[in-house]
Amino acid sequence: MMKKSIYAINAKTNQLKAKLARLIALRRIEVVKEIVKTMRSYAIFVDDLRVGFTGVSEYWGQPKEPGRRKLPPVISKYKYPANEQTWTGRARVHRWLAAE
16 A cells, blocks of 8 residues: 555546536536526526516516504613512503603
């Protein structure tokens, strides 16, 4: 069994990595050509792809939101000392606070 130095092993590893990168680049070109051919056969344009990635179409505009977003809990700002009722400062003013 031959003993190889770490430098020889690293050199071979770098050669293999470079070869792999070239093969991936060539395969990528082939795949892109296949994609373009398929897009042409179905009359799909680049703008149509935007809908698939972002959900936004130039023709139809922004997608509708499914509903209101949930708001985080709010810390109370006011406290009624008689019965420990609280109010956050949002919405209608409570009767006990309006009376004061």
